[in-house]
Each structure stands twice: as structure tokens, then as C-alpha cells.
Amino acid sequence: MKIIKTSIIACMLLVFVLIDSRLSFAENTTDLSNIETFMDEFLLKKVEDEYIPNMVVTIVADGEVVFEKGYGLANIEGQVKVNPETTMFRIGSVSKLFTWTAIMQLAEQGKLDLHTDINQYLDFEIPARLAVGPNKEQPKPITLFDLMTHTPGFEDYSSDIFRLTAEEMPPLGQYVREYRPERVFPAGEVLAYSNYGTALAGYIVEQVSGIPYSEYVEENIFRPLDMNHSTFQQPLPTEFSTNLAQAYRYIDGEFKEGSFEFVPGAAGGMSSTAKDMAKFMQAYLQGGIFNGERILEEDTVQHMFQQQFTHHDQLDGMALGFIEKTMNGIRILNHGGNTALFDTGLYLLPQENIGLFISYSGNNYRTHTELFEAFMDHYFPSDNSVTITSRGEESSRKYVGEYHQNRKSFTNEDKISSLIMGMIHVQLNDTGDLVVTHNGETNRFVETEPGVYKNTREGSSIDAYGEFRTIVFQTDPHGKIMLTTDGPMSYSKAPWYASRGFTFLSLILVILLFVGSLFYWGIKALVRRKRKTSQPKLVVLGKRFAIAAGLLLLFLVASIAISGGVDPIYQLPKEALGIVPAWSPLLNVIPFLLTILGIAMLIFTVLLWRRRYWRKLSLVHYSLLSLMMMHLVWIFWYWNLY
Structure with a gap:
């Protein structure tokens, strides 16, 4: 009897585990049978109206590619059409997801610890000192966890990302030494998107694996996933040289051709196709496995998908490497990628087992966000209208001012670029609500609880990382008022003399x-x-x-x-x-x-x-x-x- 009872309990536990595992990567029940009609109606008009020379899109659901198509010409002069299987696009910062995949592979092998001082893996020193602020001495060490959540506390140099010749872009090891930014915030406290942090993680992959970063990714990610038209090499190797989509910009009535852009490899140097990126999305949506080849353990993928850092419980923040986004009540994991010429978006809906990838040249990030918004509104509609009751507190007056993004330079001449881009203006209206101008768009925010404000606008607002539906005011480590919102970005209030x-x-x-x-x-x-x-x-x-x-x-x-x-x-x-x-x-x-x-x-x-x-x-x-x-x-x- 005892044996029978034990067997029954064991069977029940096994069934529970199987059900729980199945729920982790659930099947999609959304009807996507009309997906091509929907995509064509949206994208053909977009391509024509906004003069997008070339574009590629792929959608995966339940382990299958349900849509894959190219639009426009990969080469206008040669009249070469975009082929989603072979035409390669520069995917910018979506490349970072491959760096984080490599980091997690090495962590699974016990070669890396996400919570150890990164100096243990480097052959040069990241100083244990902040360059600015009242408390400069001995901040906590930077860890790989901080790099993956964009909280290492580095400043950012906007002039050191893009180059037009190979000679001007040094190898990864030289780049992380010569272009090392100063530490300006204590690690683990402030979200400030960092290209350098990801480049540093790529160099750690080189140091620990003993082979160049591009070779490591080739052997451990591209090859197992059968990604045969993907590379981190810059410029592209000979066998791919004719596959890359030529980037154009529509200027004065004609398409002008751009040159190949060289960027820090691990942070944004990858080139790939829609077909290959579909395989990468499928691997993550299926718990780290694709066609029987496993690149990550299922537990590792689940851990990467969980929220790891946010400035407030009402804000989307960072998973491990992935950026959180909530739309129509659904949690999304995504990453955008921008070079000067190409724009890319990758979106995963883990609970719906759906992934969407889009890349194109000659436009801006709004195209991939607009496509995804239209996709969500069509297939996952939701009533976004929420009644918001304003507290109309006079205390909101202290938040009035100009806010500069914390992803900026603090110590070199790039600092003045904070006066040109990434700025938020906050004003107070007669009813005690905040009038917030961001990316040229003005919205009214009402206070719902102390320091927390909700956007009264219906629909989305222009923001590269999130929906810009909630902003929360806090204090940064230097004692300034800090405006936080969704995604890996925060803004600190500028003094009047720095406005x-x-x-x-x-x-x-x-x-x-x-x-x-x-x-x-x-x-x-x-x-x-x-x-x-x-x-x-x-x-x-x-x-x-x-x-x-x-x-x-x-x-x-x-x-x-x-x-x-x-x-x-x-x-x-x-x-x-x-x-x-x-x-x-x-x-x-x-x-x-x-x-x-x-x-x-x-x-x-x-x-x-x-x-x-x-x-x-x-x-x-x-x-x-x-x-x-x-x-x-x-x-x-x-x-x-x-």
C-alpha cells in the first residue's frame, strides 16, 4: 500500500512538473492565419510613404515560422530584391543579446559568476572609484549582473561608437582599454544604457574562452542554431560580401547610398538575416533549444526572462539582457538596435510563444515600434482607457525643470551633447498636473501617489524603450531629483545654470x-x-x-x-x-x-x-x-x- 501511495504521489508530481514546464513556454492560441495580409497592408504603405529602401520581417509562433518576407531592394543599382533567407542586415544593439547568451553559457559552465567583480576576468583594471559626486571612494564592484541590467554606472561617450573605416575602429581588446569611460554612479543603482558595458562583457567572453569573441559566437551560437548567414566580422567576410543589404537614405528626391559602418562588435556589430534571427527567437521561446540543439538550459532562459532590476514596481525595467515592455496588458521582452543607417527590433512574447523580428535601412526606430504596436493592437487588442484620478498636489512644483538623461558624458567634451538629445522638460499646469515634453511630444501626467505620475494620453507615446505611460520621481546617488520611466534609461534634473x-x-x-x-x-x-x-x-x-x-x-x-x-x-x-x-x-x-x-x-x-x-x-x-x-x-x- 505504501509503495502504491508513493508511486501515485510520484506520478502526480511528475505530471505537475510537466504541466509547469509546459506552462513556462505555453502554446500560442492566437489565430495568425491572416498574418501576411495584415503585414502587407501595414508595411507596403509604410515602405512607400516613408521611402524605406529595404526591409525584412519574420514572425515565429509555436516553434514555426509563420511569416517571413522581404520588402524593397537590397541593391537599387543592381535591382536585387530582398531575400529573407540570404539578405543580411546590420542589427545594431540586438547584437547584445548574443553577447548575453555567451555570458550565460559560460556561467552555466561555471567559468563566470554574474555577481563577482568583473576585474577578476580582465587583464586591466576598472578603477574602484567614481569620477564625480560627493562619495567617490570605494563604490561596490561592478559585476556581470550590473552589465546585463545596464546598471554598471559608466558614463557614455556618443562620439566613440560609429566609424566609417576599419582602421578607425580598434579591435575589442584595444577598444575597451582606450575608450574606457569613467564610473559616475555606484554600480547597481541607476539605469543608464551602456554600449561600453556590453563591449566589456564581450571582451570577458574572449578572456575566459580563450578565443576571439566573433569565433566564440560562431562556434557556440551560430553553428548549433544553423545560423549560416550571420557574422560579427567587420567588414563582412568574402563569402557574405554580396549578401549585405545596401543601406540608403532618401534625400532630395533620390536614394543616397551609405558606407559600411564599423561599431564595437559585441555591442552592435552583428549582421544577420530574417531566417537566422527566426531560429534565435525560436531557441529562446523553446527554453534554449532549437532542432534538438541546446544553447542554454531551460532554467537559465527562465532566469533571463525574469525582471532583475527596476527603479519602481510600477515601471518596466530590465530582465537579464532583455528589456521589459508591457503593451495591451501583455509582458514583452525586447531589444532595439540602431546603427546610423539600419534600425532593428526584436520582440518576444514568452507566454504567447510568439517572436517578431524586423530590420531595415533608411528610416528610424519608430517604424519597428509602430509595426509592433499595430501587431499587438490587431492580435491582442485591449482597452487601454483607464480612469486616472489626479491628486493635484502643489508638491509637484519641485519636479518642474529640465531633465538630462544619465546615459551621457560627465567628464569629457561629449557632455554638451546632453543639451541636444535625450532631454525631458517638466512643467506644472493650473490644476497641479505635470506637462511633460519628451521627444518633441507633450503629454499631461497626473499624480496617482506621491512621486508617481500617469500619462493621460490614450495610445502610446514616442519613446525608444517603453510606453512612457508612467514616470516616477526619486533621488539619484548624487542627491538630484531623478525621473525614471520604463526601460534602461533614467534622467536627472539639471541645475538652472546647466539648462x-x-x-x-x-x-x-x-x-x-x-x-x-x-x-x-x-x-x-x-x-x-x-x-x-x-x-x-x-x-x-x-x-x-x-x-x-x-x-x-x-x-x-x-x-x-x-x-x-x-x-x-x-x-x-x-x-x-x-x-x-x-x-x-x-x-x-x-x-x-x-x-x-x-x-x-x-x-x-x-x-x-x-x-x-x-x-x-x-x-x-x-x-x-x-x-x-x-x-x-x-x-x-x-x-x-x-
Whole structure:
């Protein structure tokens, strides 16, 4: 009897385990029989209206490819159509998922520990010190877990990602040494998307496995999954050279061709096809296995799918490597990828056993997010209308201001780019609600509990990582108010003197004052020459210093206007592509020269007031010039432009 009872219990446990396992990777019950009609109706119009030269899409469900199609031409000149099986696209940061897969493989083998100081796996040192903030000494060590959740605390250099020649993009080991950013937040505390962090993880794969990163992925991921048209090599090897889709941008009525982009490999250098990416998605949706080949254990995949970090329980955050997203009440794991020319999106619905991959050139990230939104609304419709009751608290006033993303430079000249991109403006309306402007779109947010605000807009908002439906105000490790939202990004409130309005207004005033002074003194000089009058030598010398400063300032502005323009094809500042003018070394010297001239002008201001060589109005004018020049020097110092 005892044996029979034990057997019955064992059988019941076995059935429970099997059911639980089956539920983990459940079958999809959604009818996708009309998927081609739906996709064609949406994408053909999108391709035509937005001049997308080439695109590829694949959808998997229940272990099968239910849709796979190419749109447009892989090569316009040769009239080569996109083939979803063989046409390769640059997938940008979706490449990171392969780096995290490699990390988890090595962790399964006991060669890596996700919670150990990464310095144990490196042949150089990541300093145990923060570069900014009041508490710089001995923050907790950075771990692989921090890298996978984008919380290592590194600053970000936007000008060190893309290059147009192989010579300008160093090998991975050299890159992680020479382009190492400073630590600016304690590890594990602030979400700030980090390309460098993933490149560092790729180098750790090299160090621990003993083979180059691209070879490791080839042997341990591509080959088992039969991904025969995928590579991390840059440029593509000979056998793939004719497979890559040519990237174009529609400009002035015609498609302009772009060059091959070189990016830090492990963070964004992969090229692949829709067919290959379908296999990768199927492997994850089936618990780490595809066609009998296992790349990860099922428990590992389940662990990777779980939320690992968020700033608040009402926000989507980070799984291990995957970005969380909630849409129409369904939890999604996704990752976007952008080069200067290509845009890619990968979306997994684990509970529905569905995956969607899209890649294209010549447009922007909104296309893949719009496609996925349309897909969700069509196949998983939901009533998003929620009644939100505003608390209308006056305490919201403290959140008013300008917020800069924490994915930025803190210590070099890239810092000033935070005034151009990734900014959120928060204002207060008459009812005590917040009016939030983000990516050129303004939404009203109402407070539902202290520090938590909900978007009153129906439908999605423009955001690269999440739905931007909830924002939560907290305090960052440096004591600033921090705005957090869905995905791997956070924003800290800028002080008034670091705001875009104050900084740009200051620069405009300085430039106008000096330009006006140069014209005024030039006219006065002509009048004096005609009348044959002269001025004291001290006045002449003081003016010459001011004139030299003004001319240098004009040269600096003109040079930035010429060299700092946005490239129409790549839609990035030319400097970010490594394209700099021959005179660029001189531009680095100008701030120092202006500082010397500013100090000299201050000295002359004191001397001229003592000697009273000028009329009072002229002295006030010169004093104002001197003060504005020193204010400019302060701007150079604050934004690390020396």
C-alpha cells in the first residue's frame, strides 16, 4: 500500500512538473492565419510613404515560422530584391543579446559568476572609484549582473561608437582599454544604457574562452542554431560580401547610398538575416533549444526572462539582457538596435510563444515600434482607457525643470551633447498636473501617489524603450531629483545654470556682444583715422585683446558650424563618425587662448577704471565684455570643452 501511495504521489508530481514546464513556454492560441495580409497592408504603405529602401520581417509562433518576407531592394543599382533567407542586415544593439547568451553559457559552465567583480576576468583594471559626486571612494564592484541590467554606472561617450573605416575602429581588446569611460554612479543603482558595458562583457567572453569573441559566437551560437548567414566580422567576410543589404537614405528626391559602418562588435556589430534571427527567437521561446540543439538550459532562459532590476514596481525595467515592455496588458521582452543607417527590433512574447523580428535601412526606430504596436493592437487588442484620478498636489512644483538623461558624458567634451538629445522638460499646469515634453511630444501626467505620475494620453507615446505611460520621481546617488520611466534609461534634473535655455542664451549674448563691439570699434577707428585723432596706448592695447578674443570666438563658431553639421545620410554629427576637419586640433586650443585673453581683459578693465582714460559708458561696455568673456570661460569649463 505504501509503495502504491508513493508511486501515485510520484506520478502526480511528475505530471505537475510537466504541466509547469509546459506552462513556462505555453502554446500560442492566437489565430495568425491572416498574418501576411495584415503585414502587407501595414508595411507596403509604410515602405512607400516613408521611402524605406529595404526591409525584412519574420514572425515565429509555436516553434514555426509563420511569416517571413522581404520588402524593397537590397541593391537599387543592381535591382536585387530582398531575400529573407540570404539578405543580411546590420542589427545594431540586438547584437547584445548574443553577447548575453555567451555570458550565460559560460556561467552555466561555471567559468563566470554574474555577481563577482568583473576585474577578476580582465587583464586591466576598472578603477574602484567614481569620477564625480560627493562619495567617490570605494563604490561596490561592478559585476556581470550590473552589465546585463545596464546598471554598471559608466558614463557614455556618443562620439566613440560609429566609424566609417576599419582602421578607425580598434579591435575589442584595444577598444575597451582606450575608450574606457569613467564610473559616475555606484554600480547597481541607476539605469543608464551602456554600449561600453556590453563591449566589456564581450571582451570577458574572449578572456575566459580563450578565443576571439566573433569565433566564440560562431562556434557556440551560430553553428548549433544553423545560423549560416550571420557574422560579427567587420567588414563582412568574402563569402557574405554580396549578401549585405545596401543601406540608403532618401534625400532630395533620390536614394543616397551609405558606407559600411564599423561599431564595437559585441555591442552592435552583428549582421544577420530574417531566417537566422527566426531560429534565435525560436531557441529562446523553446527554453534554449532549437532542432534538438541546446544553447542554454531551460532554467537559465527562465532566469533571463525574469525582471532583475527596476527603479519602481510600477515601471518596466530590465530582465537579464532583455528589456521589459508591457503593451495591451501583455509582458514583452525586447531589444532595439540602431546603427546610423539600419534600425532593428526584436520582440518576444514568452507566454504567447510568439517572436517578431524586423530590420531595415533608411528610416528610424519608430517604424519597428509602430509595426509592433499595430501587431499587438490587431492580435491582442485591449482597452487601454483607464480612469486616472489626479491628486493635484502643489508638491509637484519641485519636479518642474529640465531633465538630462544619465546615459551621457560627465567628464569629457561629449557632455554638451546632453543639451541636444535625450532631454525631458517638466512643467506644472493650473490644476497641479505635470506637462511633460519628451521627444518633441507633450503629454499631461497626473499624480496617482506621491512621486508617481500617469500619462493621460490614450495610445502610446514616442519613446525608444517603453510606453512612457508612467514616470516616477526619486533621488539619484548624487542627491538630484531623478525621473525614471520604463526601460534602461533614467534622467536627472539639471541645475538652472546647466539648462539648455540658459547655456544657449549665454552663448548667443556673448557672440552678439562681441560681434557688435567689433563693428562699433571698426566704425570708430575709421572715424578717428579720418579726423586723425588717437587714443592712449592702454586703451588701444585693451581693445586689441578684446578684438582678438572676438575674432577667435567667431572663428570657433564658424568652424563648429562647418564641421559640426549633421551628415544628411547618417543623420549624425560628422564628428561622431570620425569626420573632423584638418584644423580640428586648433579648435582644442581656442578655449585656452580665450581664457588667457579673458584674464587679460579683466586686468585691463581694472587698469582702465583706475586711469579713467575712457568715458564712463565706454568703461561699462568694456567691463561687460570682460565679464561675458569670463562667463564664456566658465561655460567651457563646465561643459569640459578644454
